[in-house]
Amino acid sequence: MTIKAPATSTDLTAFVSLSARYLILFILFTFVHESQAAVPTVNDWRSRSIYQVITDRFARPDGSITAPCVLKENQYCGGTWQGIIDKLDYIQGMGFTAIWISPVVAQINGSAASGEGYHGFWTRDMTTLNSNFGTEDDLKQLAQAVHDRDMLLMVDAVLNNFAYAGPGNDTVYSDFIPFNKKEYFHPFCYISNYFNDTNAQTCWLGDDTMSLPDLDQDNDFVATYLEQWTAGMVANYSIDGFRIDAAKHVSRTYWAEFEPEVEVYTVGEALDGNATTACVFMSQALSGILNYPMWYSINDTFMNSSAPVSGIEIQYDIVTSECQDSTLLGTFTENQDQPRLANYTEDVSLLMNAMAFAMLTDGIPIIYYGAEQQFSGQKDPGNREALWLSAYNTSMPLYIALAGMNAARNAVANSSTYDYWSPYWTWKSKIILAKDQVLVVRKGYDHSIVTVMTNRGEKSADLGPYTIGDTNFIAGDTIMDVLGCTTQIVQEYGEMRHWECDN
Ligand SMILES: *[C@@H]1O[C@H](CO)[C@@H](O)[C@H](O)[C@H]1NC(C)=O
Ligand SMILES: *[C@@H]1O[C@H](CO)[C@@H](O)[C@H](O)[C@H]1NC(C)=O
Ligand SMILES: *[C@@H]1O[C@H](CO)[C@@H](O)[C@H](O)[C@H]1NC(C)=O
Ligand SMILES: *[C@@H]1O[C@H](CO)[C@@H](O)[C@H](O)[C@H]1NC(C)=O
Ligand SMILES: *[C@@H]1O[C@H](CO)[C@@H](O)[C@H](O)[C@H]1NC(C)=O
Numbered sequence: 001m002t003i004k005a006p007a008t009s010t011d012l013t014a015f016v017s018l019s020a021r022y023l024i025l026f027i028l029f030t031f032v033h034e035s036q037a038a039v040p041t042v043n044d045w046r047s048r049s050i051y052q053v054i055t056d057r058f059a060r061p062d063g064s065i066t067a068p069c070v071l072k073e074n075q076y077c078g079g080t081w082q083g084i085i086d087k088l089d090y091i092q093g094m095g096f097t098a099i100w101i102s103p104v105v106a107q108i109n110g111s112a113a114s115g116e117g118y119h120g121f122w123t124r125d126m127t128t129l130n131s132n133f134g135t136e137d138d139l140k141q142l143a144q145a146v147h148d149r150d151m152l153l154m155v156d157a158v159l160n161n162f163a164y165a166g167p168g169n170d171t172v173y174s175d176f177i178p179f180n181k182k183e184y185f186h187p188f189c190y191i192s193n194y195f196n197d198t199n200a201q202t203c204w205l206g207d208d209t210m211s212l213p214d215l216d217q218d219n220d221f222v223a224t225y226l227e228q229w230t231a232g233m234v235a236n237y238s239i240d241g242f243r244i245d246a247a248k249h250v251s252r253t254y255w256a257e258f259e260p261e262v263e264v265y266t267v268g269e270a271l272d273g274n275a276t277t278a279c280v281f282m283s284q285a286l287s288g289i290l291n292y293p294m295w296y297s298i299n300d301t302f303m304n305s306s307a308p309v310s311g312i313e314i315q316y317d318i319v320t321s322e323c324q325d326s327t328l329l330g331t332f333t334e335n336q337d338q339p340r341l342a343n344y345t346e347d348v349s350l351l352m353n354a355m356a357f358a359m360l361t362d363g364i365p366i367i368y369y370g371a372e373q374q375f376s377g378q379k380d381p382g383n384r385e386a387l388w389l390s391a392y393n394t395s396m397p398l399y400i401a402l403a404g405m406n407a408a409r410n411a412v413a414n415s416s417t418y419d420y421w422s423p424y425w426t427w428k429s430k431i432i433l434a435k436d437q438v439l440v441v442r443k444g445y446d447h448s449i450v451t452v453m454t455n456r457g458e459k460s461a462d463l464g465p466y467t468i469g470d471t472n473f474i475a476g477d478t479i480m481d482v483l484g485c486t487t488q489i490v491q492e493y494g495e496m497r498h499w500e501c502d503n
């Protein structure tokens, strides 16, 4: 019943053990590929892991690894959908089974004071694709290439607002397509209170440099068009799911109407660390939300070696009880709006442990491009680095660690004897130890993956021994250290040991 950390500590402080009985079945049945013929359901997303790219910053179609990208200029840097197609091996090499790309529609013109719409969040014309990213055919080809690899494609959708490069007022809509009339928008006012739903949902985001005219989803044309646009993206381009920008700034009543019309997985952005107020956007509305409530805790726990891990346990319990289904949350470590974790620390172990929490507890993990390269930009625009400047180095330690974590997830997801693991994806993880700086989480009812994490960091000495129970490993089981690639026989019920990988 003890867990021992390696005597000489390495950066391999995050490790995963998994019942290897599945391995036998794995050999007998290998993997069953899901048919891509049908549009995936919400349930099909549960076992996926998502790699988020900023289309303009991920890969150029010329394959350049030197093309400059000056972040503070906020200009297009040349990434395209074709560029993504050319670099799918890089993404699949980490084991990801879905990709989230930037919003796809045409942006406001030229270079406003705050730059170009390279990120895709400044809609001007919903009927036309953003030609900087490619053609209609390129987007179809991307979906095809992704599906050929049994992966899914998620598109970021901006359904709350358009954009205008100047101060807001009630006459700025004339160039918008198709919403070129005043009646399609809420009357101009900037949001003054983000925690007052009425104010946050009827006033406008943005500022005098870039005001974001707020669509009125109570208008029938607006409501219907947004639903048909989304369903049209599924029908015309085989899109499998959507990340819904600024979901908190649209009424839940509208999302409740929208969701059954589109019938695919939708994960909404509700930038709110309070699970009670954030999760209402999934309980009566979208399929899931980005797991901001857990993200603050992941950051505060793993980026601070002085923090006790009990903080994350408390928040985990709140999220699990407050959110309708915590296994449909989009659990992430970084995104385009927040400082990258590597801005806070150079310690690979801390970064790896934060990733392990997002990857192997509840929810659909989302890893932001560049995290695997230990990119360390702070806030926008610093956190939108050009990935090509890393030369797509697949030897980086976090790239390798993510591949290991995804291998464990995919082994369960692809198992043709899913019943053997079931319920796995809907089963809520249990924190089976949260003591000092050691956190142990088990996921899986009958057969389980147990994840051992610490925020001690690279230089930590021997952590153990710690007594843990409820691993669900029984005597005689062969368990496997997923990141360390070794197996061992369990001697005693509940036992789990850490041993070193001989690489
Ligand atoms: C923006 O560019 C598009 C395409 O080049 C053009 O049709 C449109 O009129 C332009 N709008 C403005 C406001 O310049
Ligand atoms: C699991 O399936 C996904 C998607 O079909 C695939 O990309 C991945 O390689 C598979 N993983 C394993 C371990 O078979
Ligand atoms: C609204 O914005 C337009 C475009 O910037 C400008 O021409 C117009 O004067 C503004 N109207 C008001 C009432 O501020
Ligand atoms: C919330 O915002 C609305 C619209 O801006 C306003 O009328 C209302 O008074 C606000 N409610 C509170 C409690 O501040
Ligand atoms: C999908 O294709 C139909 C038929 O060509 C078209 O009317 C519709 O606007 C398209 N929708 C999108 C989102 O591309």
Ligand SMILES: *[C@@H]1O[C@H](CO)[C@@H](O)[C@H](O)[C@H]1NC(C)=O
Binding pocket: 274, 275, 276, 277
């Ligand atoms: C979260 O929001 C709920 C509902 O507004 C409130 O009762 C609760 O105190 C908030 N929790 C925290 C930690 O602020």
Ligand SMILES: *[C@@H]1O[C@H](CO)[C@@H](O)[C@H](O)[C@H]1NC(C)=O
Binding pocket: 296, 299, 300, 303, 304, 344
């Ligand atoms: C993340 O953690 C760091 C280090 O503890 C802290 O300085 C920072 O404020 C946190 N970020 C957020 C958004 O809470």
Ligand SMILES: *[C@@H]1O[C@H](CO)[C@@H](O)[C@H](O)[C@H]1NC(C)=O
Binding pocket: 304, 306, 307, 308
């Ligand atoms: C780190 O955690 C300790 C202990 O909880 C706390 O006192 C300190 O303020 C935290 N540091 C930051 C930067 O949040």
Ligand SMILES: *[C@@H]1O[C@H](CO)[C@@H](O)[C@H](O)[C@H]1NC(C)=O
Binding pocket: 342, 343, 344, 376, 377, 378, 379, 382
């Ligand atoms: C964190 O971000 C700041 C601001 O962009 C930057 O100056 C600093 O170099 C970054 N830190 C690291 C470790 O990259």
Ligand SMILES: *[C@@H]1O[C@H](CO)[C@@H](O)[C@H](O)[C@H]1NC(C)=O
Binding pocket: 391, 393, 394, 395, 396, 397
């Ligand atoms: C790739 O990353 C590894 C591990 O950090 C490093 O040793 C190697 O030099 C890098 N390769 C290139 C070409 O930068």
